[in-house]
Amino acid sequence: MLKLSKQFPVLALLCCLFICEINGLAQSYQGGIRGLVTDSSQAVVAKAKVTLTDEGKHTSRTTTVDDAGQYVFTLVDPSTYTVDVEANGFKRFTRTGIMIGTSQTVTVDVAMELGDVSQTVEVSEQVPLLNTADASTSTPISPQQLNELPTQSTDGRSEYTVSNFSSNVVPTGGSAVGFTDQSNISYTSVAGSPEATNQYLLDGVPITDTDSRPVLIPSIEATQEMKVQVTTYDAEMGRTGGGVWNTVLKSGTNALHGSLFGVTRQPDWAANAFFSNANHIARANTPMYNYAGSLGGPIVIPHVYNGKNKTFFFVAEEGYRQRGTISGTTMCRPHLSGSEISRRVSPLQAR
Numbered sequence: 001m002l003k004l005s006k007q008f009p010v011l012a013l014l015c016c017l018f019i020c021e022i023n024g025l026a027q028s029y030q031g032g033i034r035g036l037v038t039d040s041s042q043a044v045v046a047k048a049k050v051t052l053t054d055e056g057k058h059t060s061r062t063t064t065v066d067d068a069g070q071y072v073f074t075l076v077d078p079s080t081y082t083v084d085v086e087a088n089g090f091k092r093f094t095r096t097g098i099m100i101g102t103s104q105t106v107t108v109d110v111a112m113e114l115g116d117v118s119q120t121v122e123v124s125e126q127v128p129l130l131n132t133a134d135a136s137t138s139t140p141i142s143p144q145q146l147n148e149l150p151t152q153s154t155d156g157r158s159e160y161t162v163s164n165f166s167s168n169v170v171p172t173g174g175s176a177v178g179f180t181d182q183s184n185i186s187y188t189s190v191a192g193s194p195e196a197t198n199q200y201l202l203d204g205v206p207i208t209d210t211d212s213r214p215v216l217i218p219s220i221e222a223t224q225e226m227k228v229q230v231t232t233y234d235a236e237m238g239r240t241g242g243g244v245w246n247t248v249l250k251s252g253t254n255a256l257h258g259s260l261f262g263v264t265r266q267p268d269w270a271a272n273a274f275f276s277n278a279n280h281i282a283r284a285n286t287p288m289y290n291y292a293g294s295l296g297g298p299i300v301i302p303h304v305y306n307g308k309n310k311t312f313f314f315v316a317e318e319g320y321r322q323r324g325t326i327s328g329t330t331m332c333r334p335h336l337s338g339s340e341i342s343r344r345v346s347p348l349q350a351r
Helices: 002-024 143-148 159-165 274-278 338-350
Strands: 031-038 049-054 060-064 070-076 079-086 092-100 105-107 120-123 137-141 169-171 188-190 199-202 223-231 244-249 257-265 288-298 312-322
Touching: 031 079, 031 092, 049 070, 060 070, 137 159, 143 159, 143 223, 159 169, 159 223, 159 244
Parallel strands: 031 105, 092 120, 199 244
Antiparallel strands: 031 070, 049 060, 049 079, 079 092, 137 223, 169 188, 223 244, 257 288, 288 312
């Protein structure tokens, strides 16, 4: 009994960790790739070797085609991939440029040709892949769209301000906000749902507070993709009666890459307020600065460690500075004595 009592806290802790791990995997930003491998006569090619390679990081995974000719890769991070298929008696099949988005599963069917495995059939351009794995309705927003669509507002940039062009998304609150205001973001109705019932995910981690607001707004320079999932999304999203804003952060690759962003608004470029101008009040000194930058790549320590194809880093920062003033005009009446007030009021009382 003493031995069991000592082990009980350990078993309880392991059970708690197991439950936490299940909860941690309940919501995901990852996608998948699946397909059917056949020959020219549409017969399945079983036991073929399939390799999935991340084109940016050069990391790869392998699997084997089952007896039904099918293969599948799950928990695939959003990126661009290459699929290689090898089988005895067939030419090697290679397809490049397969883009996997947030929570997206695509189908890549493979038609093998008879020949030697040393020969390669390479496919680089085909009809865009369709998601036939589920019936979800969503709008992916790419980094190019985040950079080119208007995201600047009164207090910095926010990726959530561009989600209004997604299907069935209607803002119900105030004007567009930046990364310093989470409240107005939650005032959004998705597919007719009540406002403030949405879910916000960052790399699969819920960042929604008790008031249905995102507790933080990622920098656009650090965002790889954001997907607005509207209806019929998988049960793994859960915890929401509205939509899901699923954001994936950027990661380093074998190529060193980064970005710089800056915008400013100076008082000399703006007109004075009408009443301030009429009352000969000088234009307020209210400059605005919004700046951001990012850098990513492999971790390389000369003569010590080379992280290419293995270890990567990515850092980003965004800031916003603005000086504000408050001005106004007050209308004051002249002072009246008590006798003057009674003389003005008495005619009204006589009536």
